Amino acid sequence: MNVVAPQRSFVRAEQVDALPPPRTASGPVLWMRENLFSGPINTVVTLVMAWVLFWTIPPIIDYLIGSAVWTGSDGSACREDTTGREVGACWAFVIDRINYFVYGSYPMELRWRPNIFFLVLAVGIVWMLWLDAPKRGIGAIYFFIVVPLLSYWLLAGFPMIGLEEVPTGLWGGILVTIVVSAVGIVVSLPFGVLLALGRRSHLPIVRLVCVIVIEFTRGVPLITVLFMANTMLPLFLAEGVTVDRLVRPLIGVAFFASAYMAEVIRGGLQAIPKGQYEGAMSLGLSYPKMMYFIILPQALRIVIPGIVNTFIGLFKDTTLVSIVGIFDLIRTVESARVDPVWSAPSVNYSGYAFAAIFYFLCCWGMSWYSQSVERRLAASEKR
Amino acid sequence: MADTTSLEKPQVKTSQASETEIAVEMQGVHKWYGEFHVLRDINLRVMRGERIVVCGPSGSGKSTMIRCINRLEEHQKGRIIVDGIELTNDLKRIDEIRRDVGMVFQHFNLFPHLTILENCTLAPIWVKKMPKKDAEEVAMKYLTRVKIPEQAHKYPGQLSGGQQQRVAIARSLCMNPKIMLFDEPTSALDPEMVKEVLDTMVSLAEEGMTMMVVTHEMGFARQVADRVIFMDYGQIVEMNEPEAFFSNPQHERTKLFLGQILH
Numbered sequence A: 001m002n003v004v005a006p007q008r009s010f011v012r013a014e015q016v017d018a019l020p021p022p023r024t025a026s027g028p029v030l031w032m033r034e035n036l037f038s039g040p041i042n043t044v045v046t047l048v049m050a051w052v053l054f055w056t057i058p059p060i061i062d063y064l065i066g067s068a069v070w071t072g073s074d075g076s077a078c079r080e081d082t083t084g085r086e087v088g089a090c091w092a093f094v095i096d097r098i099n100y101f102v103y104g105s106y107p108m109e110l111r112w113r114p115n116i117f118f119l120v121l122a123v124g125i126v127w128m129l130w131l132d133a134p135k136r137g138i139g140a141i142y143f144f145i146v147v148p149l150l151s152y153w154l155l156a157g158f159p160m161i162g163l164e165e166v167p168t169g170l171w172g173g174i175l176v177t178i179v180v181s182a183v184g185i186v187v188s189l190p191f192g193v194l195l196a197l198g199r200r201s202h203l204p205i206v207r208l209v210c211v212i213v214i215e216f217t218r219g220v221p222l223i224t225v226l227f228m229a230n231t232m233l234p235l236f237l238a239e240g241v242t243v244d245r246l247v248r249p250l251i252g253v254a255f256f257a258s259a260y261m262a263e264v265i266r267g268g269l270q271a272i273p274k275g276q277y278e279g280a281m282s283l284g285l286s287y288p289k290m291m292y293f294i295i296l297p298q299a300l301r302i303v304i305p306g307i308v309n310t311f312i313g314l315f316k317d318t319t320l321v322s323i324v325g326i327f328d329l330i331r332t333v334e335s336a337r338v339d340p341v342w343s344a345p346s347v348n349y350s351g352y353a354f355a356a357i358f359y360f361l362c363c364w365g366m367s368w369y370s371q372s373v374e375r376r377l378a379a380s381e382k383r
Numbered sequence B: 001m002a003d004t005t006s007l008e009k010p011q012v013k014t015s016q017a018s019e020t021e022i023a024v025e026m027q028g029v030h031k032w033y034g035e036f037h038v039l040r041d042i043n044l045r046v047m048r049g050e051r052i053v054v055c056g057p058s059g060s061g062k063s064t065m066i067r068c069i070n071r072l073e074e075h076q077k078g079r080i081i082v083d084g085i086e087l088t089n090d091l092k093r094i095d096e097i098r099r100d101v102g103m104v105f106q107h108f109n110l111f112p113h114l115t116i117l118e119n120c121t122l123a124p125i126w127v128k129k130m131p132k133k134d135a136e137e138v139a140m141k142y143l144t145r146v147k148i149p150e151q152a153h154k155y156p157g158q159l160s161g162g163q164q165q166r167v168a169i170a171r172s173l174c175m176n177p178k179i180m181l182f183d184e185p186t187s188a189l190d191p192e193m194v195k196e197v198l199d200t201m202v203s204l205a206e207e208g209m210t211m212m213v214v215t216h217e218m219g220f221a222r223q224v225a226d227r228v229i230f231m232d233y234g235q236i237v238e239m240n241e242p243e244a245f246f247s248n249p250q251h252e253r254t255k256l257f258l259g260q261i262l263h
C-alpha cells in the first residue's frame, strides 16, 4: 500500500462552488422495492399483511356499503328472509331513527333550539381551535362565558324571553353526549389550571386541598364518581333542594375531567424554566400577571397534545352516563334497536356501527388537530 | 476579617452623603441555603450613579448577593434598603422595589412566546399602566439605543445571543429603572458577541445609571467601575477602586484570584 504522509499545512487556492445535491432515483417501483421488499423477512411480512388485508377489508366494505340496505321503513327491509339476499348494515334503520339519535325525545317542534346550540358551539370551537383566528381573546370569552349561558337558555329554556322549558329528561342522543363532553371540557380547563397552580402553591392548606381533590378524583373510577354524584350529591344539599338528574353526572364528569386536566397542566408548568419566573418577577409582574402573561401561555402550549388526549378520553367516557339513566347516544341506540318495528339481526350491529363511526370521526378529528398543532409548534421552535 | 481597613475606606468617603443619594444599602446581611451559609455579614453601600463590579470564584455568592437586592432571594439576617425602601416580607414594597430595579441575567430570560416588542412593552403596560402606544414608543426608543430596532417584530429565538442580551437590557430600561443589576451578562455569549453587549453597558454607565455588575470582564471593570468588589466564601473580601484593586491587591485570595484570571 502506498502510505502518504499527512499534509501539514494547507491553504485553499480556489473557492468550491455550491452544487445541487446528488439526484436520488424515485418512482413507485423503486419505493416498493426499498420499503416493502428490501429483504426476505420484509418480503414475507409484506405478503402476510397483504393477505390479511385482502381477507378483511373487502368484507367490511361489502358489509358497510355493498350489501347495505339504505331504504325501508321497518325491519323487514333488513331481514334475509324477506329480502331474499344477504344483508349487510341496515342504514335504513339509522336513517329512520336519526332524529332520535341526535335529539333523543326533545320535543319535535322545538328542535330548532338544539340546532342553534350546535351552531353556537361550532362557532366557539372553531374560534378557539383556529390558532390564527382574529380576536382570539374575545373568542375565549365567547367560548367560556357566552356559549355556556346561551346553551343553557336555548336547551333548558328561558320562559322570560319566550323559550319554554324543556325538562332534561327529554334530552338525549348526540345532543346529550355533546352537552356532557362540552361541560367537561369547558369546566376542566380553567379548573384544571387552578388545581394545578394550587398543587404547586407555597401555601400548605391550598396545596393540601388541591392534592386531595386531584388524587381522590383520579383514584376512583368514573363510574364511582357518577354514582356518587347521583346518590350522594342530594345528601349534601339542604332539604328540599333537588339537583337536576342531568346536572348530577355533569358535576361528576366535570370533577373527573378537572383532576386529569390538572395533572396534564402541571406537567407543562414543570417544564417552564426558572428563568422565566425570574425574568417576570424582576420586571415587577405580580403573581397573577406573571402566570397569565408568561407562564401559562407557554405551559399550555407545551401540553396541547396532552390536553387533547384528555378530551378524547373524556369524550368517550361520557358514554358511562347512560349507567345513571341519562339517554346519551349509546343509550338511544340501545333503546331504538329493541323496537319491535325494526326487529332484524343486522339492526343491532348497524346501530352500534353508527355510534362507532360517530365516536371515531370525532376522536380522529381531535387527534388530527392535536397533531397539526404539534407540527406547527415544532416548526415555530426552529425559528 | 483581615482586611476591614480596605473595607472602611470608601464608606468613610460616602458617609457624609445625604440619605437620598444612597441607592442600595446592605447592613450585616446573612443568608443560608438550609445549613449552608452563603452570604456572611455583607456590608455595602452603593451611591446613586455609582458603578460597582463584583467578581470572585464560582460559588462565592455573587449571584446570591445581587439577587437579594430585588428579592429573587430572601435574606435571613441584616437589612437591605433599596432606594430608601427596606426589603421586608411586605409584597407591596417588594413590587415597588422590583419596578425600580432592572435585572439582566446570564441566560437573558426573554419570553420566547412574545415578540421583542411585546417583551419590552409587557411590564410597562401591565405594571406601570402605561398606554400601549406610549409603551411601544418607549420600547422602540430603547431598542434603537441598543441598536436593534429592526428586530422588534421577531421572536427571541430568531436572534443571536448578543442581540437577545441587548433586548434584555432594553426590556429592563423600558421600566425606567433607577438601578440596574447584571448577573454575568456576557458569560453565556460567544466571544464575538461579548463586545456588543459590553458596549451597550458602557454607554449606559456613561449616562450615569447606577449599576451593579457581576462579571469577569476585567477590561470592563477597569473602564467603567467606580469600585470593584471581590467576594469569596460568601464574604466581601476586598473592595477598592479599579486602579488600586488590579495593580495592588491586598488580600492573599484576591491576589490568587487575579493571578488566575489575568494573564
Ligand SMILES: Nc1ncnc2c1ncn2[C@@H]1O[C@H](COP(=O)(O)OP(=O)(O)OP(=O)(O)O)[C@@H](O)[C@H]1O
Residues within 6 Å of the ligand: B033, B036, B038, B056, B057, B058, B059, B060, B061, B062, B063, B064, B065
Ligand atoms: N437554591 C439553592 N439552594 C442551595 N444552594 C444554592 C442555591 N443557589 C445557590 N446555591 C449555592 O450557593 C452558593 C453560591 O451560589 P451563587 O450562585 O451565588 O454563586 P456565584 O458566586 O454566583 O457563582 P457563579 O460564578 O458560578 O455564578 C453556591 O455554592 C451554590 O451551590
Ligand SMILES: [Mg+2]
Residues within 6 Å of the ligand: B062, B063, B064, B183, B184
Ligand atoms: Mg452566579
